[in-house]
Amino acid sequence: MKQFFVTGISTDVGKTLVAAILTEALEADYWKPVQTGALEDSDSATITRLISNDKTVIHPNSYSFKAPISPHEAAALEGAHIDPNKIHEPETDNDLVIEGAGGLLVPLNDSDTILDLIMPAYKVIVVCNHYLGSINHSLLTINWLLGKGYDVSIVFNGEPNKASEEIILKKTGVLVLGRIKKEPIINKDIVKAYAKEFRKALVVA
Numbered sequence: 001m002k003q004f005f006v007t008g009i010s011t012d013v014g015k016t017l018v019a020a021i022l023t024e025a026l027e028a029d030y031w032k033p034v035q036t037g038a039l040e041d042s043d044s045a046t047i048t049r050l051i052s053n054d055k056t057v058i059h060p061n062s063y064s065f066k067a068p069i070s071p072h073e074a075a076a077l078e079g080a081h082i083d084p085n086k087i088h089e090p091e092t093d094n095d096l097v098i099e100g101a102g103g104l105l106v107p108l109n110d111s112d113t114i115l116d117l118i119m120p121a122y123k124v125i126v127v128c129n130h131y132l133g134s135i136n137h138s139l140l141t142i143n144w145l146l147g148k149g150y151d152v153s154i155v156f157n158g159e160p161n162k163a164s165e166e167i168i169l170k171k172t173g174v175l176v177l178g179r180i181k182k183e184p185i186i187n188k189d190i191v192k193a194y195a196k197e198f199r200k201a202l203v204v205a
């Protein structure tokens with residue numbers, strides 16, 4: 001069984017959409033260890049809404065906080081402290097899609113970050129958007145992961161940008177798992193269609 005950790009070059013880049021597509025493609029389980037902004041729609045609720053298969057189990061967050069801000073601060077506002085030793089990967093015989101919060105170095109507390117939740121055996125998927133500044137964000141994220149020895153691939157999400165994509169791939173040499181267009185609406189049908197496309201790439205991943 002495989003574990004896929006979905007991170008991104010920042011927050012709001014489409015990690016939950018990509019996680020929904022991977023979860024649906026593999027009929028995998030889904031787990032978001034640390035959720036902030038839980039008063040809005042949680043990512044687990046979004047996944048529930050976007051997938052169609054009945055095999056997926058959505059595992060509970062280890063930590064969930066109301067404020068839509070960095071986990072270290074959201075926890076402090078509720079008088080809590082995030083202890084990574086209390087974050088245990090759920091037991092399952094199924095593949096598991098794990099979603100981070102924001103980008104790699106988002107703090108969980110004064111010393112630990114999202115990066116500390118990524119185990120060496122995980123396949124790491126970096127969701128990249130194209131915006132001015134995203135080349136730098138993409139290279140920092142991917143090179144940091146490669147430097148630590150992770151198996152990394154990219155999903156490009158949203159408006160394409162050939163020049164940005166080319167330079168990111170040239171400088172990192174990582175594999176592209178897939179591309180997602182900017183869609184007018186995100187629903188079960190869209191997720192199902194991309195899941196079909198991604199399934200082939202995932203077999204060899």
Ligand SMILES: Nc1ncnc2c1ncn2[C@@H]1O[C@H](COP(=O)(O)OP(=O)(O)OP(=O)(O)O)[C@@H](O)[C@H]1O
Pocket residue numbers: 008010011012013014015016017018043100101102103157158180181182183184185186
């Ligand atoms: N390809 C796309 N086409 C249209 N809308 C998109 C696309 N990708 C993402 N979105 C929308 O952008 C918003 C942010 O995406 P998403 O919630 O997946 O980001 P995220 O990286 O998971 O953020 P977080 O750090 O909060 O977990 C959502 O409203 C989502 O539906």
Ligand SMILES: C[C@H](N)[C@H](N)CCCCCC(=O)O
Pocket residue numbers: 011012035036037067068069070071101102103106
């Ligand atoms: C609330 C938001 N949607 C995410 N869950 C958390 C993003 C934290 C980003 C912190 C930062 O990098 O400045």
Ligand SMILES: [Mg+2]
Pocket residue numbers: 015016017043099
């Ligand atoms: Mg998300």
